[in-house]
Amino acid sequence: MKLTDLQIENLYKFTRQHYVYHYDVQTELVDHLANDIEDIWEEHPKLSFEQARDKSFKKFGIFGFMDVIEAKQKQMNKRYRKILWRFFKEWFTMPKVVTTFAIFLSLFLVLKIKYSEYILLGLLFVLMTFDLIKQTKSRKKQKKKVQTNQKIFLLEAMIGQTKNGFTSITFVNIFNLVNLTKVSFSSLDNNWLLLIAFCATLLLILFYVANYLIPQKAEELLQETYPEYKMVKNL
Known part of the structure; x- marks a missing residue:
């Protein structure tokens, strides 16, 4: 039957x-x-x-169903990381590599300025504020979808909320590290400044890709992942 x-x-x-x-x-x-x-x-x-x-x-x-949910989340986490890595690698191809180098050079020059750590802390604070506002709006949107029984895909939720950890929490940890260590960047050797600028550039690119670029490509990525996505959303 x-x-x-x-x-x-x-x-x-x-x-x-x-x-x-x-x-x-x-x-x-x-x-x-x-x-x-x-x-x-x-x-x-x-x-x-x-x-x-x-x-x-x-x-x-x-x-x-908890074991099934956990298994699907692990599976989708792997897919999300592949998507993140795909977009991240694009920043090291022309013409974006020029932008990447400009960010790196700008950070290096800022680090040489006296009391540059305070400039960086201010920049981190601004980034955290913008991200928290964006996160709040995203949570409200997701909550509304759940309340109205709209169809939400797992990858869709990850793109909108989890972002695989690249949220303002990352910057909160960096903010605390810089604040607690009381490092005076301008007094450091150039080799150290180059390394810090390089790491900061990578983090900024990852943050931009996870929080802005991938969400902009969400529809395309969801149709790529779920063949039935477009049909379901049109119901």
């Missing part, structure tokens, strides 16, 4: 009730549950849909 469209919709609601909020993970679980319910009905045809569904759900163990 095959499941009806109404029963399939019930399975989607069932996964949401068990803390599965991303549509791609829901779809994978619904496919698994639907096939398993049909197998259960072959052995126990008198069971109701709800009984067969609950019997299938029990096979996931005491943690329910």
Whole structure:
């Protein structure tokens, strides 16, 4: 016996009730549950849909769908890192490599200025403020989508929120490190200044790619990752 469209919709609601909020993970679980319910009905045809569904759900163990969610998150984290690395490498090709060198040289020259650490702390503070505002808006948007039962894909949520750790938290840690060590950059040897400028340039590029460039390419990346994305979003 095959499941009806109404029963399939019930399975989607069932996964949401068990803390599965991303549509791609829901779809994978619904496919698994639907096939398993049909197998259960072959052995126990008198069971109701709800009984067969609950019997299938029990096979996931005491943690329910949590193991599946964790596995999908790890899988998507790997994909996100590949996307991040792809866009990051583009900064070392023409003409962006010229911009990269200009950022590096500017940071190096700033570091040679007396009390440059305070200039850097001010820059970090501005970056953190802008990022926190952007994060707040993104969370509100995601929360609204969840409340209105809009279909959210796992990669979509990662692009909008997690960004694989390249958020203002990174800059908070750097801010604290600079502030606590009381380093006077202008008194350091040029070799050290070149190294600091190089590391700071890489961090700024990673921050820009994760927080601005990838979100701008979100639609393209989601269609690339999920063949069904465009069709689902148009429903």
